[in-house]
Amino acid sequence: KNITHFRHKVRLGASANMQFLFGRAKGEYIAHLDGDDYWLPQKLQKQIQHLQSHPDHVAVYSNALTCNESGRITGQFNNLQDASIDLDMLLIHGNFLNNSSMILRRQQALEFCEICPPFLDYQGHLQHALKGPLAHMGECLAVYRHNSSTSMVASDNNHVRELYLAGILSVPKDRISVQTRTLALADFMRRVAFRSIRELNFPMLKYWWHRVSPLATEGKFKLLSASADVFIAQAIKQCVYRATNRAKVLYYY
Numbered sequence: 001k002n003i004t005h006f007r008h009k010v011r012l013g014a015s016a017n018m019q020f021l022f023g024r025a026k027g028e029y030i031a032h033l034d035g036d037d038y039w040l041p042q043k044l045q046k047q048i049q050h051l052q053s054h055p056d057h058v059a060v061y062s063n064a065l066t067c068n069e070s071g072r073i074t075g076q077f078n079n080l081q082d083a084s085i086d087l088d089m090l091l092i093h094g095n096f097l098n099n100s101s102m103i104l105r106r107q108q109a110l111e112f113c114e115i116c117p118p119f120l121d122y123q124g125h126l127q128h129a130l131k132g133p134l135a136h137m138g139e140c141l142a143v144y145r146h147n148s149s150t151s152m153v154a155s156d157n158n159h160v161r162e163l164y165l166a167g168i169l170s171v172p173k174d175r176i177s178v179q180t181r182t183l184a185l186a187d188f189m190r191r192v193a194f195r196s197i198r199e200l201n202f203p204m205l206k207y208w209w210h211r212v213s214p215l216a217t218e219g220k221f222k223l224l225s226a227s228a229d230v231f232i233a234q235a236i237k238q239c240v241y242r243a244t245n246r247a248k249v250l251y252y253y
Helices: 014-024 042-052 085-093 106-112 119-131 157-169 178-199 204-217 221-243
Strands: 029-031 060-066 074-080 083-085 101-107 134-145 248-250
Touching: 014 106, 029 042, 029 106, 042 060, 042 101, 042 134, 042 248, 074 119, 074 134, 085 119, 085 178, 101 106, 119 134, 119 157, 157 178, 157 204, 178 204, 178 221
Parallel strands: 060 134, 074 248
Antiparallel strands: 029 101, 060 074, 060 101, 083 134
């Protein structure tokens, strides 16, 4: 009796549809779940208890198991344990938060509705972090379906990169240091480089370098140096983790 189904005559898109629903939710806390994912037992209870005992946290996320199209568990979403996440941390390390694990306070959900769509969940996380710290629970409390047929990451990855960059640029310059902005752009280029190598698509790396390098306030050389450092550090981190852990990780912190 507490479930309301909305059906639109015109397709809104993922971000606008989320804003539509958030704007109509009436509870003190709002939990988001993408249509191809699912929650595990006690998720809501554990996360709401956390928000109740940590009034400074704007939202709470958790780790998640990953599964394939058939539902077989393949690993976990990230390698982060319990943590408090601030804006700088989220920019410097990029997106490692699982959107289907998110619970936020109603007031923050209403402010989220002011973002101009379309946008990625990463921009939403950044907007939440502008208001205060975010919590991450290391326990897997949700299951994320990786590369499903409805996933924009799988079907339109170039558009995802466009929106990802837009998310970084949406953060006001007066809220972060010049160094943080450089490191955020460096992490973006690191992700592009990893993808370019996996797909042997080096024109893609060249294209994005020409797009991103003019945005670096500290200059192209500083961005190139930071990107190389981040690339090497992340490559070593992933190799060490894979050598010492059996669980496959989708996003490394």
